[in-house]
Amino acid sequence: MAIYKGIQKEVWILSLVSLINRIGAMVIPFLSIYLSESKGFTLTEIGWVMSAFGMGSIIGTWLGGKTTDRFGYYPVIIFSLLTSGIGLILLKELDGFFEIAIGFFLVTLVADMLRPPIFVAVHKYSTEENRTKSITLVRLAINLGFAFGPAVGGLLIATLGYQSLFWVDGLSCIFAMIVFALTLTMPKIVKEVAKKTKAERKSMSPYHDKSFLIFVLSLTLFGLIFIQYFSTVPLFYKEVHELNEATIGLIISSNGFVICILEMPLMHWIEKQKKYSKIKIMYFSIFLVLLSYIFLIVGMNIVLLFIGMMLLTIGEMLMFPLSNTEAMKRSSGKNQGDYMALYAMSFSVAHLVGHNLGMQTINFFGYNLTWSGMIIGLIVCYFLLKGYQIAIEKEKESTVLKTIN
Numbered sequence: 001m002a003i004y005k006g007i008q009k010e011v012w013i014l015s016l017v018s019l020i021n022r023i024g025a026m027v028i029p030f031l032s033i034y035l036s037e038s039k040g041f042t043l044t045e046i047g048w049v050m051s052a053f054g055m056g057s058i059i060g061t062w063l064g065g066k067t068t069d070r071f072g073y074y075p076v077i078i079f080s081l082l083t084s085g086i087g088l089i090l091l092k093e094l095d096g097f098f099e100i101a102i103g104f105f106l107v108t109l110v111a112d113m114l115r116p117p118i119f120v121a122v123h124k125y126s127t128e129e130n131r132t133k134s135i136t137l138v139r140l141a142i143n144l145g146f147a148f149g150p151a152v153g154g155l156l157i158a159t160l161g162y163q164s165l166f167w168v169d170g171l172s173c174i175f176a177m178i179v180f181a182l183t184l185t186m187p188k189i190v191k192e193v194a195k196k197t198k199a200e201r202k203s204m205s206p207y208h209d210k211s212f213l214i215f216v217l218s219l220t221l222f223g224l225i226f227i228q229y230f231s232t233v234p235l236f237y238k239e240v241h242e243l244n245e246a247t248i249g250l251i252i253s254s255n256g257f258v259i260c261i262l263e264m265p266l267m268h269w270i271e272k273q274k275k276y277s278k279i280k281i282m283y284f285s286i287f288l289v290l291l292s293y294i295f296l297i298v299g300m301n302i303v304l305l306f307i308g309m310m311l312l313t314i315g316e317m318l319m320f321p322l323s324n325t326e327a328m329k330r331s332s333g334k335n336q337g338d339y340m341a342l343y344a345m346s347f348s349v350a351h352l353v354g355h356n357l358g359m360q361t362i363n364f365f366g367y368n369l370t371w372s373g374m375i376i377g378l379i380v381c382y383f384l385l386k387g388y389q390i391a392i393e394k395e396k397e398s399t400v401l402k403t404i405n
Helices: 009-023 028-037 043-071 073-091 097-124 131-160 163-183 198-203 210-230 232-239 245-272 278-298 302-331 336-365 367-404
Strands: none
Touching: 009 073, 009 097, 009 131, 009 163, 028 043, 028 131, 043 073, 043 097, 043 336, 073 097, 073 163, 097 131, 097 302, 097 336, 131 163, 131 245, 131 302, 210 232, 210 245, 210 278, 210 302, 210 336, 210 367, 232 245, 232 336, 245 302, 278 302, 278 367, 302 336, 336 367
């Protein structure tokens, strides 16, 4: 098919590894139920375990970026898949609250070290022309994995019990590692950083790139608002519109289904459009998500709620692949691992803060005021992204002036 034309085989392999890894990600969707029913944890204890999980994700993503810049993407991917696989199998043996909290923190840490090197590998095996499509293919694999994983996990629990989740999840990580090791050869690591001056090394870090930090802040805010559709919005469907669980499930599942069917053709079409820059399309995605929240406020029936979900889905399909491509472009010639780690951490922070923030806001102000707050947040998100665009345009002008002089 034309939409897949030009994508290198290495990207297909990375997508396959991501698919295997994510199909096996069965523990997380059932974590709260497992801790409640099998371990007898209170809601407070479950909340702390989830917080430990979130902190492990943030630290692991940061560490993955650092180690990728130091050792290259290949050994970090091998290490992450292997150790997280072994760790997941060992998790089933833990019993006490502190043991389990620390265990999930450590396993999530090594598991999420995988995210930056995958991005760096995709950058290496793609060109400027097909980079967005390559990223979208990996996203497609991850979404397919998330679609099948919980379904398979539910069947395993029903037939073999919760212990089987840890075995299958762990073994799938190890199997993904074996597939990766057997199909991709380890590249030579060129150690250029040591030759750089202190000032040059500083300029290669995303933490000293003010323009990129504005970009990441915009994405963090966007992610925080986006994830409400998978935590607080289902509660809104239930309590305000009195929808049953099956109907709520269908509305939420439509998001993943549409992404799997349409995201790749959409990105293929966008890559052919020359008159719209990636930044302008990201502006449009913010507008679509903002519009979806307006539909939540004015929506009086299930049709309008479904339209709201579709607006969010299209916004997601536009924002995430294009923002990923923009981050890769910005990282070119610099510490790519650090850049992609900071990019991925924006969504980890959104997950860590967003769910609880949304719940607390609803508790104090109600649904409609919360949705209004999300709309204001998206307007701020737009101006942050606009600030990033202005900053990079000034950088280009400065570079041109230096060249002339």
